[in-house]
Amino acid sequence: MAVPVPAEKLFLIGDLPVTNSMVNAWVAIAAFVVLAWLLRRPKNGAPRGIQNAVEALLEFMLGFMDQVTGDRAKSRRFFPLVGTLFLFIVLSNWMGLLPGVGTFGLNGEHGHLIPIFRPATSDLNMTLAMGIAAVVMSHAFGIVSLGFFRHWNKFIQLGTFWKALIGFRHKSPVDYLLGIFVAFIELGVGLIELVSEVAKMVSLSLRLFGNIFAGEVLIHVISSLIAFVVPIPFMFMEVIVGIVQALVFSLLTLVYLTIATSKPHGEEEGHEQKHKSQELSVKASATA
Amino acid sequence: MDPAEAQQVVEGVGVAATLGLNWKLFLAQLVNFGLVLIVVWRFVYRPLMKVMDERSGKIERGLKDAEESKALRELAETEKQKLIVEARRQAKEIMETTEADAKRRQEETAVKTRTEVERIVTDGKRRLRDEQETMLKEAKSEIASLVIAATEKILREKIDPKKDLELVESAIKSAEEQSV
Numbered sequence: 001m002a003v004p005v006p007a008e009k010l011f012l013i014g015d016l017p018v019t020n021s022m023v024n025a026w027v028a029i030a031a032f033v034v035l036a037w038l039l040r041r042p043k044n045g046a047p048r049g050i051q052n053a054v055e056a057l058l059e060f061m062l063g064f065m066d067q068v069t070g071d072r073a074k075s076r077r078f079f080p081l082v083g084t085l086f087l088f089i090v091l092s093n094w095m096g097l098l099p100g101v102g103t104f105g106l107n108g109e110h111g112h113l114i115p116i117f118r119p120a121t122s123d124l125n126m127t128l129a130m131g132i133a134a135v136v137m138s139h140a141f142g143i144v145s146l147g148f149f150r151h152w153n154k155f156i157q158l159g160t161f162w163k164a165l166i167g168f169r170h171k172s173p174v175d176y177l178l179g180i181f182v183a184f185i186e187l188g189v190g191l192i193e194l195v196s197e198v199a200k201m202v203s204l205s206l207r208l209f210g211n212i213f214a215g216e217v218l219i220h221v222i223s224s225l226i227a228f229v230v231p232i233p234f235m236f237m238e239v240i241v242g243i244v245q246a247l248v249f250s251l252l253t254l255v256y257l258t259i260a261t262s263k264p265h266g267e268e269e270g271h272e273q274k275h276k277s278q279e280l281s282v283k284a285s286a287t288a
Numbered sequence: 289m290d291p292a293e294a295q296q297v298v299e300g301v302g303v304a305a306t307l308g309l310n311w312k313l314f315l316a317q318l319v320n321f322g323l324v325l326i327v328v329w330r331f332v333y334r335p336l337m338k339v340m341d342e343r344s345g346k347i348e349r350g351l352k353d354a355e356e357s358k359a360l361r362e363l364a365e366t367e368k369q370k371l372i373v374e375a376r377r378q379a380k381e382i383m384e385t386t387e388a389d390a391k392r393r394q395e396e397t398a399v400k401t402r403t404e405v406e407r408i409v410t411d412g413k414r415r416l417r418d419e420q421e422t423m424l425k426e427a428k429s430e431i432a433s434l435v436i437a438a439t440e441k442i443l444r445e446k447i448d449p450k451k452d453l454e455l456v457e458s459a460i461k462s463a464e465e466q467s468v
Binding site for chain 1 (some may be wrong): 307313324327329343
């Protein structure tokens with residue numbers, strides 16, 4: 001008996017079906033709330049206990065992010081999103097390995113067991129929600145640090161096209177025509193980029209969902225063949241897969257964020273705009 | 289709608305359904321993730337970063353202060369050494385001048401004393417001589433009157449006052465010549 005691909009419905013709250021993976025998401029929320037409660041009054045002096053551990057983790061993650069962003073201010077701006085993605089995914093993935101997850105359940109039709117717990121990340125709704133949130137947030141950050149038109153000009157390159165169109169005064173006719181030709185190509189490239197933004201969402205969510213779901217199925221199948229000892233190496237592998245997938249998801253998000261907030265290449269405008277964007281990014285980091 | 293298109297739409301829905309996609313569940317999970325994001329951001333990341341920033345600021349400030357105070361202490365130490373050396377030098381100088389002064393004063397006093405003594409001595413000598421002279425004068429006049437009285441007594445009666453005086457004077461003169 002295999003694990004079904006969609007998360008299964010346990011009961012309804014009003015019109016909203018509550019699935020077993022949603023229950024796990026709530027458990028994860030509860031875990032983070034407990035963590036926040038434990039850290040409710042962070043001390044200014046020498047940190048101890050859980051505060052020390054979380055501070056060390058924060059510092060380590062920020063240092064890791066610096067390797068991608070190359071800028072501590074940027075890392076700090078992106079941390080809430082990227083760090084939360086990583087922590088939430090890792091927690092959800094590993095929760096799937098706990099005993100009791102996938103084993104206890106309600107009786108469904110035809111004697112089918114509906115588990116109460118199922119890793120939140122093995123539900124495509126969850127991973128798609130995170131994927132879309134990550135990509136949308138990268139655009140939001142891009143708009144904040146570059147400005148609305150400069151950001152969207154990366155995708156719908158009408159600005160570039162317009163510049164090529166009005167550039168005839170400084171150029172010979174051949175160069176001018178070549179410029180317009182290049183602008184046409186860039187317009188097309190921009191549209192492809194736009195499609196790749198959708199592909200980002202799909203690939204992020206399907207990769208995570210596929211890996212974790214496959215792990216669930218694998219362990220389920222192995223356990224139903226030989227219940228003792230044999231599943232252990234697979235469990236270990238799933239521990240690694242859990243952290244690797246969390247790392248992949250959050251690092252890719254970080255890369256998208258970094259690319260979205262960096263200046264579009266081939267920009268040869270005056271320094272004025274550069275200063276403006278720096279100002280903006282400073283402001284954004286101050287508010288973050 | 290032609291049959292092929294309809295088939296495609298059904299398949300599309302079918303794929304989404306097979307994978308368990310459902311807009312209600314999607315929104316619910318989006319809300320779940322949003323909650324996690326808010327909790328981590330507002331209640332873990334922000335307060336902790338604030339505290340960490342404050343602490344690193346404090347540590348940096350502390351290190352700077354320590355460095356400054358160390359420099360100050362070194363400065364104070366050199367200043368102290370300088371002061372001590374200066375004080376020693378001054379003390380020595382004062383001692384030397386005092387010694388020289390004392391010597392000079394001693395000498396001065398000695399000289400003064402000597403001159404005073406000399407003055408007293410010469411003064412004494414002079415006074416002695418004066419006294420001697422007055423005594424001599426007195427003695428002379430006394431002697432003269434004595435002589436007159438004696439001569440009167442001897443002669444009983446005055447021969448002649450004028451002659452008498454001459455006689456006496458000559459006698460005194462001879463006496464003076466004898467004494468000088």
